Amino acid sequence: MSKFMNRAAIAALATACATTAVAEEWNVSLWGSPRAFTAHVEKIAELVDEKTGGEFTLNISYGGLSNNRENLDGISIGAFEMAQFCAGYHRDKNPSITVLELPFLGVSSLEQEVELSMAVYQHPATVADLARWNATLLMPSPLPQYNIAGVGDAPAALTDFEGLSVRATGGIGAAMETVGAVPTSMSASEVRQAMDSGVVKAVAFAPHAHMSFGTIENATWWTENLNPGTVNCPVVVNTDALDGLSDDHREALLGSVDEALDHYIANYNGATMEAWGPALEERGITRVSFSDDEIAAFKEAAAAPAAAAWIEQNSAAGLPAQELYDMVTGMIADGS
Template identity: 85%
Template sequence: MKKYLGRTAAAALLVSFAGQVAAEEWNVSLWGAPRAFTAHVEKLAELVSEKTDGEFTLNISYGGLSNNRENLDGISIGAFEMAQFCAGYHRDKNPSITVLELPFLGVSSLEQEVELSMAVYNHPATVEDLGRWNAKLLMPSPLPQYNIVGVGDAPSTLADFEGLSVRATGGIGAAMEAVGAVPTSMSATEVRQAMDSGVVKAVSFAPHAHMSFGTIENGTWWTTNLNPGTVNCPVVVNTDAFESLSDAHREALMGSVDEALDHYIANYNGATMEAWGPALKERGIEEVTFADSEIEAFKSVAAAPAAAAWIEQNSAAGLPAQELYDLVTGMIAGDN
């Protein structure tokens, strides 16, 4: 664990008389394995190293530094300098950004997801919320709408979800509960074992995660158009570590975010989605497409009640919840 007390003074001593910036290494806590979900962090590390001639490096660890549900805690105590986490893993720790996980918001692209996320991340209430964890929000991990891979009889109507045990976090879990399913919140790394053992019969994921975490290896059906929402998984940095960076290193980091996100989106919309269809067909997975009337019925029982409950709960907790909700929905309406 790095100690930041007196770090500025220590860094000053390491700067050479020639004016060169001292070398800096950051530890980055991710989980799973390199995949579409982590492509922007990998690209960020590459860009930062290039721009600083190797003087600033991001050492990426996949599960070696922390449990994925504890990455925000690790950031708060300076156990590592950068991490990725998902808001739905611990909604009470980061309520401000869970507005982005409400069901049926109507987000239509990864580019729009980035725009919405950054607007929420930069809101003063969100900055203060994450500041409780000594965390600075750096960039999102934009994900498409989630759909469900399951085993057993494929559903054909909303009524068929009654009693179905499904891994679903955040707003997606609330949406599934609204149609009678039994949502279970668990991290991505726990899903395959839970599915193999029968703890859950279905899993809500974005396409890359269905492939990365093996749900399609024993799944028999997949919903093509349920699209209840997505999750928000930011990349954050420890505030003390960020503030201790030299101007050159801070500029290299912040100046690489947009390019890293562009790389992520191009990779997701390209290679990841190109692999998704063939992966389903190779395994003979049945594609379930619901009638428009079923989707509209799903929205009517899930969207407005979830939003109202979110606003009420978080307003009572002191957040400007209505303001955050209006920010997101207003931006979406303006884009349509």
């Protein structure tokens, strides 16, 4: 009997150990606070937990694991398994995806932004680019066209941006330079303090970020139709960690991407944009619109030169830049 009990105890212990062995926890590095920009990460964590019966958990941290400009570095050394970052924070580290940040590409919806991003993410050159950081691109964080909120006198014409300090990253910053603005690159979490202290007089953001990071609390004007472009902010995973998952856990993660993105888009197009108009009105923020002729001139001055410079620079660095650019612009022309 004693011998039987010992065997039973050993079997139970072995079962418990086996169960423990398949349990998986990943740390996820985000920043700021839960908002429209992170809705898909929150959703995928929920879906993975449900699909695996709690055996695979994504522990989301808002700033507790890394500075947002260092999330890709953290992924590369395995400091955490999943993270979000924005390409414009370090263009030299992820040049392939910066094609999506070129000004005036003409992207018309979040759904289109997802299609373009996933096509670029799956291109062999992009896969190789991110592999340098032991990173696998999981999904984008699709954002609408950026516009600018600022303090002081509202610009009556594009010439009024001359000398204005603007927080603008990537291609948006390059576009603003063409109208004489002085772009400054800083992370979103630094923007409110910079605006309060006068380091910048205006900030280019998508609507959710203007609300989340408080720029509309002291802004006096907002450009309604400048629409110079957007930024690309992927969610990435550590490649070794992804490869180390069991088949079931990997499927739970990868198989939840589409649903997480659908949730993100529904939330952004719904609750976020519904709150935007009233947020401006409650604060008495002036809406600034530019004429069609001014926007056309802005696009002509910014789009083609920025694209040509991007292609030249990245082709010289060994990237198939023309191919990536043609793929993106071709998909947009086809209405993809």
